[in-house]
Amino acid sequence: MALLNRVKELKLQLPNEHHSISQYVEHALHSIDSFVEQHRQFVATQALYGEKINGTEERLFRDTIAEIKAQLVATLEKTVEDFAHKGDKHWKNHYQDGVE
Numbered sequence: 001m002a003l004l005n006r007v008k009e010l011k012l013q014l015p016n017e018h019h020s021i022s023q024y025v026e027h028a029l030h031s032i033d034s035f036v037e038q039h040r041q042f043v044a045t046q047a048l049y050g051e052k053i054n055g056t057e058e059r060l061f062r063d064t065i066a067e068i069k070a071q072l073v074a075t076l077e078k079t080v081e082d083f084a085h086k087g088d089k090h091w092k093n094h095y096q097d098g099v100e
Contacts, residue, residue, distance in 0.1 A: 003029060003073050010073075013080045025076045029069055036065055 004026060011022035039061065047053050078094035085091035 003069055006073055007076060010076050010080045014083060018083065021079060022076060025072050028072055032065060032069055036062075 007022050007025050007029070011019055014022060043053055043058065082091075082093050082095060085093075
């Protein structure tokens with residue numbers, strides 16, 4: 001939930017015509033959450049049928065998902081910074097291809 005709140009904060013910092021960028025990140029985060037839920041249900045089903053679940057693999061899965069989500073938000077933060085410094089000749093853009 002904290003990541004979605006951060007995305008909403010960042011959305012307010014974007015020019016109105018570029019709010020769709022933050023919407024994309026929100027949709028991606030929701031999609032990842034849906035994928036995690038499907039995975040959870042699959043693992044639970046396996047456990048019900050007697051399959052031994054590897055806790056280390058599950059922890060790695062969760063950690064990887066958390067890092068992917070954090071990277072999506074970090075990318076949005078960098079994009080917002082580039083928009084905020086647009087026209088500033090002393091700013092070194094995070095993304096050399098620009099934000100437009």
